[in-house]
Amino acid sequence: MFCVQCEQTIHTPQGAGCTFAKGMCGKTAEVSDLQDMLVHVLQAVSIYAKAARTVGIVDAEVDAYVPQAFFSTLTNVNFDAARILDFTKRAQAYRDQLKARYEAACAERGVAPATLSKAANYQLPENKAIILSDAMSMALNRDKAKIGEDVLGLRLLCLYGLKGAAAYMEHARVLGQTDADVAAKFHDFMAFLAEDPTEVAPLFQCAMDIGHLNYRIMEMLDKGETDTFGHPVPTRVNMRPVKGKAILVSGHDMHDLELILQQTEGKGINVYTNGEMLPGHAYPAFKKYTHLVGNYGTAWQNQQKEFAAFPGPIVMTSNCIIDPNVGQYADRIYTRSIVGWPGVTHVEGSDFSVVIDKALSMPGFVADETPHYTTTGFAHNALMQAAPAVIEQVKAGNIKHFFLIGGCDGDKSQRSYYTDLAKSVPKDSLILTLACGKYKFNDLEFGDINGIPRLLDVGQCNDAYSAIQLALALAKEFNCGVNDLPLSLVLSWFEQKAIVILLTLLALGVKDIRVGPTAPGFLTDNLIGILNQQFGLKLITTPQQDLEEILAA
Amino acid sequence: MNSITDTGLLPLWQGESPLRCIGRHEETPDSATFVLASDQPVRFAYRPGQFILVNVEIDGKKHCRAYSLCSSPSRPDKLAITVKRVPGGLVSNWLLDHLQPGQLVAAGAPAGEFYLQTEAVPQEVVLLSSGCGITPMLSMSQWLLDNGGRTTIRFIHSARDLENVIFREELLSLASRYENFHLELVLSRGGPNPSRLTQARLAELVPNVQGAQAYLCGPQEYMDQSADWLQQMGFPADQIFKEDFSPAAAQSCAVTDAYFQLEVPKFGxxxxxxxxxxxxxxxxxxxxxIIGACRTGVCGACKCKVTSGQVTSTSESSLTPDEIAAGYVLACSTRAKSDLSVEL
Structure with a gap:
């Protein structure tokens, strides 16, 4: 096992990475090795998808499947070895189909098929023990001694960034947003990484290209969400339980939230959002569901306490899932799509009867708790509507600085930095936030600046797209570049979606971003130095020191 | 096509694939060496002195323990571990009672911070071991001898008696074949001259400390005492390497009937x-x-805070002095000595 993709990876004097019997996320070495194998076979599919396009073959099913299955290898998504193996076998079947079609098309045209790499034609053994044995030779650090840590770090930056992009592609696809050109570029990157590139410059370019691609993907996802559910509007959300039977919906997939709301209507079941689903309350399409009563709990790392205390079933529509046996709620948590945990019921299709029956069989909350509210829904439309007022306040000198403080949450104590920073920013600053990192401070009272709330929850992590739109609009209004705005980005990362958003921001030329709580384990000091040199990227220090530097700039 | 056969170079074994026991040698009345190999063509790469994690299922529950490799990476086609029977040693005793040639055993990648500094081998290496702590020393010796260097090896091993010297025949054979391999067995019972290692005797056995390195493995008190003597003899502290985790020591902790209260308030x-x-x-x-990743006090995954109560720990290797002062421990290497309250 070698896995270094998340922020909590093990650090020993020998280096960073989970290399023992179990990773810090709870992933076993077997699952980790099988995920490496899955990535290897998916890259083979992409190699053929790329080749097939040269003879006019574009397979939408394959284009959808590769990012979907790739998504299963993100942190806290799928811990089920059997399903990972199934994904791999299905990937190989797609590869074989594409290969046959490609070679037939070549024969038809009288041209020789391109000579593709060994990686393209890897044949999955029948026996699982041999698969696992092969998987070990596919460990991502397999040739570290030969290529060095910097090249390995760049490869991993690309691979993990691409994983994040794949996750957003899948979220967009669920909402009907696909794009053959985006898929082609995705396959190009997969195929490029399959060749084990060793040159720094092409790898660095690949990382930037992945960032650019993800900007398009976030745009697609934004379109999918707003076309389907309307543009978010600022909405107060109760963060406390109300009396009655209950279902909790976590993850990122709004489509699942809608299905659950439709199927529970009139059944006397209250629906709660959790984690990254909180911004769902702001979409107009969900306003009609009065049984969408609030948000329960906070960020993913608190599941084992919060879910354990939730008196109803829980649906994990995407990441992040952690061991439900801790807290003993494995019998009432349900996974969807690419999410998996061994022994946990997986709900396929659009029928949530099993979840609803479970909710009806459980007591639910026995009493109302005193409501406590947070406000969400400041996505780009709402921000644009507020922009004239914001600009007026900036010109009047009442708003002097914008902070974007957000990203992933996690359980490291160093993450209190983000709470302290949000509390410490000057009162004439606005704070934009997004993703589950918001839970570090979204229950605090920040007040307003002449009617403009000082804390603006933009939405999910992919709604970084909205924050970028606001920055572009402000830059246009003030006739300057985004980097000239009094805007500071202080991001928290945990997994691969955050990596690709960072790549997107860097690719767009955003400078002086601060990232924490620690540097990614796969980035060497040299690579961090290069990112600092080229983009001014910095690691967080202390809230006081960083604030002083930010405000003095 | 199979990637293993195509690569030309045998793929590196990185653990967690089952290994087949291809040999078992009874070393002493209560210990045996198990020779392990992969069914697939692989090469084993590790540093002399490192350990592997062995995973077994006993009564439906999985258990994982670390065993130092006694084999040498200079012979990369197989691995070997030596297991000693110890009171309460669940996995060790199970292996001795059940593992036979032909059977498969799950294992993890070699790991550990205690290993021979192969990048800069000194003129003289002092290997000090006691009991089951001998296993990494054989690995280091074999590597040094296989690589043809002229390093003087002073192999000083303490055991109860000759019958309880693990690798006895092999050590005697090495001593007879290699001029630079100096073997000294310190036997506390039996034989014509029962004795224990003392500072004076150690000084006789190690006449030269200039440019030498010392490696220590055995019970904690043995290592602490020996390290202290070596430093008094002029050994620089940074040239003394100790196995912070001693599987034998950890597993030989007697299972007693003492029970304590364990409270984790955050989780009720x-x-x-x-x-x-x-x-x-x-x-x-x-x-x-809580995540138990290496389960040997190396990786730090199971770090937690003891907010009240007394504990004993066999490893603190990934903890900072501040963390130790604040009560942090590695749960895999910690046992209770009183009622405990723990924060996760």
Whole structure:
């Protein structure tokens, strides 16, 4: 096992990475090795998808499947070895189909098929023990001694960034947003990484290209969400339980939230959002569901306490899932799509009867708790509507600085930095936030600046797209570049979606971003130095020191 | 097409694929060496002195323990571990009672911070071991001898008697074949001159400390005492390497009938922990959120804070002095000595 993709990876004097019997996320070495194998076979599919396009073959099913299955290898998504193996076998079947079609098309045209790499034609053994044995030779650090840590770090930056992009592609696809050109570029990157590139410059370019691609993907996802559910509007959300039977919906997939709301209507079941689903309350399409009563709990790392205390079933529509046996709620948590945990019921299709029956069989909350509210829904439309007022306040000198403080949450104590920073920013600053990192401070009272709330929850992590739109609009209004705005980005990362958003921001030329709580384990000091040199990227220090530097700039 | 056969170079074995026991040698009345190989063509790469994690399922429950490799990476086609029977040694005793040639055993990648500094081998290496601590020393010796260097090896091993010297025949054979391999067995019982290692005797056995390195493996008190003597003899502290985790020592902790209260307030848990049980085992048994990755006090995954109570730990290797002062421990290497309150 070698896995270094998340922020909590093990650090020993020998280096960073989970290399023992179990990773810090709870992933076993077997699952980790099988995920490496899955990535290897998916890259083979992409190699053929790329080749097939040269003879006019574009397979939408394959284009959808590769990012979907790739998504299963993100942190806290799928811990089920059997399903990972199934994904791999299905990937190989797609590869074989594409290969046959490609070679037939070549024969038809009288041209020789391109000579593709060994990686393209890897044949999955029948026996699982041999698969696992092969998987070990596919460990991502397999040739570290030969290529060095910097090249390995760049490869991993690309691979993990691409994983994040794949996750957003899948979220967009669920909402009907696909794009053959985006898929082609995705396959190009997969195929490029399959060749084990060793040159720094092409790898660095690949990382930037992945960032650019993800900007398009976030745009697609934004379109999918707003076309389907309307543009978010600022909405107060109760963060406390109300009396009655209950279902909790976590993850990122709004489509699942809608299905659950439709199927529970009139059944006397209250629906709660959790984690990254909180911004769902702001979409107009969900306003009609009065049984969408609030948000329960906070960020993913608190599941084992919060879910354990939730008196109803829980649906994990995407990441992040952690061991439900801790807290003993494995019998009432349900996974969807690419999410998996061994022994946990997986709900396929659009029928949530099993979840609803479970909710009806459980007591639910026995009493109302005193409501406590947070406000969400400041996505780009709402921000644009507020922009004239914001600009007026900036010109009047009442708003002097914008902070974007957000990203992933996690359980490291160093993450209190983000709470302290949000509390410490000057009162004439606005704070934009997004993703589950918001839970570090979204229950605090920040007040307003002449009617403009000082804390603006933009939405999910992919709604970084909205924050970028606001920055572009402000830059246009003030006739300057985004980097000239009094805007500071202080991001928290945990997994691969955050990596690709960072790549997107860097690719767009955003400078002086601060990232924490620690540097990614796969980035060497040299690579961090290069990112600092080229983009001014910095690691967080202390809230006081960083604030002083930010405000003095 | 199979990637293993296509690469030309045999793929590196990185653990967690089953290994087949291809040989078993009874070393002493209570220890045996197991020779392990992969069914697939692989090469084993590690540093002399490192350990592997062996995973076994006993009564439906998975257990994982670390065993130092006694084989040398200079012979990369197979691995070997030596296991000693110890009171309460669940996995060790199970292996001795059950593992036979032909059977498969799950294992993890070689790991550990105690290894021979192969990048800069000195003129003289002092290998000091006691009991089962001899295993990494054989690996280091074999590597040095296989690589043809002229390093003087002073192999000083303490055991109860000759019958309980693990690798006895092999050590005697090495001593007879290599001029630079100096073997000294310090036997506390039996034989014509029963004795124990003393500072004076150590000084006689190690006449030259200039440019030498020392490696120590055995019970904690043995290593602490020996390290102290070596420093008094002029050995620089940074040239003395100790195995911070001693599997033998850890597993030889007697399982007693003493039970203590274990409280984890954040999760509303109140349970008991026996004196012979690691804190990690107890926390896992209660379904609490703690990750046991290496289970040998190396990786730091199971770091947690003891807010009240007394514990004994066999490893603090990944903890900072501030963390140790604040009460942090590695749960896999920690046992209770009183009622405990723990923060996760």
């Amino acid at each position: 848990k109140n349970t008991t922990i026996s004196e012979g049980e690691t804190l990690l085992d107890a926390l896992e048994r209660e379904g609490l959120p």
